[in-house]
Amino acid sequence: MSIYVDETTRVIVQGITGRDGSFHTRQMMAYGTRVVAGVTPGKGGRSFAGPNGGAVPVYDTVADAVAGTGANASVIYVPPAFAAGAIMEAADAGLGFIVCVTEGIPVLDMTRAHALARDRSCRVLGPNCPGIICPEKTTLGIIPGRIVTPGPVGLISRSGTLTYEAVHHLTRDGLGQTTCVGIGGDPLIGTSFVDCLAAFAEDPDTEAVVMIGEIGGTAEQEAAAWVSANLDIPVVGFIAGRTAPPGTRMGHAGAIISGSSGTAAEKTRAFEDNGIRVAKRPAEIAALVRESLGA
C-alpha cells in the first residue's frame, strides 16, 4: 500500500499552463498519475495536451474543476505571489490533499493558508517540497519516477535532491519503497514527519522508514519522540547540515540554526536516544535499512 495517495487519486494541476506546471504535468501523466484537469485563471475552456495523445480540460477555478471531474487532490505549480491563494482555493473547493511545490511563498501568507486548510480538514504537503511518489502507482510533484521502485521502505524528507540521492541508493541496493514523501524545506509546512510516520504506521506494507532531516526547528526531535512511543518498525535517519554555521539560512527558508537550537548534533542525539540509527553519509542509509530489516 501507499500513504495519502494511490493510483485511484484524481488529480488537478493548478498552474497547468505555466512552464513548470506543463512540463511536470506531462511527466506525471507519463508515469501514470490520473491527472483529470488543470486550472489556470483566465484560460478556462482550453484543453491541455498530455503525452501519448492524452488531453485534460482546463478550468478557470478549482471549484469548477472539482465539479466537472470529481477530483480529490491538487498539485500547485503557481508563482510565490499567488501560491498561498491557490492553496486556499483548493482547500475551499473541498479537496482533501494538496501538494504545493512552489518555493518562496511569504511566511505570513502561509500562516493564513495553513489555518484555512486546517479548518477545512485538508492536508497540505509542503510548500517548497518535491511532492509524493508511490512507485508504479502515482506521483504528485516533481520526484523523478525512474529512481524509485516498489518495495517495503517508506521515506520522509525535508529536502528534494537529497531525497533523490537516498532513494537512488535504496533502489540500487534492491530496497524498494511504498511511498516517498518530500515534506518541504519551509519553516511552516502542512505535513510533518510525525504525520507521515503515523500514516506509515497504518500501512501494512511499510516495514521500515527512512527520515531525512536537516538543521532548523524541532520537527526531527518531535518525530524521534513519537517513534519511540508509537512505532514498531525500524527507522533509519540522516541529518544534513552538521557543518552549517549558526544563524545563517542554508538555502531552505527553514534551514537555520537559531541560537543553540536546531543543530544537526541535537537532532542526531534525539534520533539515537530514541532508537533511530543515524547514517553518517547518504550512502550508508541503504546498508542501515538492510540491517534493520534483517534482509
Place this chain on the structure above:
Amino acid sequence: MDLHEYQAKELFRAAGMAVNPGEVADDPAGVRALAEKYGGRVVVKAQVHSGGRGKAGGVKLAADAGEAARHAQAILGMEIRGLTVGRVLVSPTEDIATEAYAGILVDREGQCPVFMVSAEGGVDIEEVAATNPDAIHKLRVDPRYGLMPHQVWGLATRLYDDPALARQAARILTRLYGAFTANGASMAEINPLISTGGGEVKAIDAKVSIDDNELFRRPAIEAMRDPASETEADAKARAAGLSFVKLKGNVGCCVNGAGLAMATMDLVKYYGGEPANFLDIGGSSNPDKVVAALEIITSDPEVKVILFNIFGGITRCDDVARGIVEAVGRLGFSIPLVIRLTGTNEELAREILADAGLAAVASMDEVVQEAVRVAG
C-alpha cells in the same frame, strides 16, 4: 533581510508608535550638529547588522556635542564582527525608570505569529529565556482573527502594574503587531521598551527582519537594503538567484538543492576536508547560473578545488555540463574541477565534458574524496 535600527524606528514611527527621536549621520560634524539640536546629552549608536554593538564599543553616551563628535570619530569606520560602521544614530538620552521587552516572531510549531513580552528588558532575551523562562510571557496570535484588544491588554498588564503605563504599552504593542504584518516581517523587537520618570512609555531600540519572500512586493523595503552590509560575493549570488554562504575552508562546492548541498559540505568534512562555501544552484539548469556560481567560487582566494555534485531531476545534467564548459572557457581559471553528475541526461553530459577534457564520476563519495585529496 535585516533592517538597521534607524530604519526599523522609521517603520515604527510610521505605524504610530512612541519611539524616542533620532537621526543618522555619517561624519563627526553631522553628529555634532545633531547633538546640539538634541541639547547635548545624546547617545551615539553604530548602525550595523550585528548584535553586541554595545560590548564592541559601538554605543556611547555623550555629555555634550563635542564629546558626541569625538565618539563618532571613534565609532565611524570601526569594525564590528567584520562589518564596517558607516553611519551612527544620534538620539537624546532618556530618563529611564524601567526597561521591558516586546517582540514578535513567527512560531514554527504553532504556524502563527507569536508575541513575547517580559518586564525584564534591556538584556539579552535569549539569556532570560534560558535562565528565567517564567519572566517571558508568550501569546500565539491566530492569523484568522489577528491580535484582539483583550489579548493586548493582557500582555500590557504583564509589563506594567500602573494602568496609565499599561494603556500606553497596549497602544505600542497593537501598533507593533500592525507594523509586523504590514511590512511582511519575520521578526520585530523592542528591547528595551522603557518607561520614563515622567510616566511615558516608548521604544528606545528597534530590531526588524523582513521575510526575504516578501521583498518582491515591497519595493520601499527593498530600497532600504544597505549595499555596504553585503559582500560582493553575496550581492552577486543574490542577483543570480543562488543561495550562497561563505565558509572558511578550501573546497569550493557547487550543488543543486539545499539539502544535497548541506550533505555535500558535511561529507567534505567527514573525509577530512573543509568546505569553502554552501552554494545551491537551484532547480533550474540555466547555464548562466553555473557561470555565475563559478565566478563567485573562483573569486575566493582560499579555494583550491571546485566540487560539483549534481543529482539531475528537473535539473538536466547536460545543461550543467554546458555551463561548466562555458564558464571554464569564459573565466579561464586554473583551479581544478572535480565533477559528479548523475540523473537526467547524464550520458550526454559526460560527452560534453569529455569533449572539453573534463571527466565526471558517478558517486558522491568518490567525488568528495577526490576533492579533499586535490585540496591537500
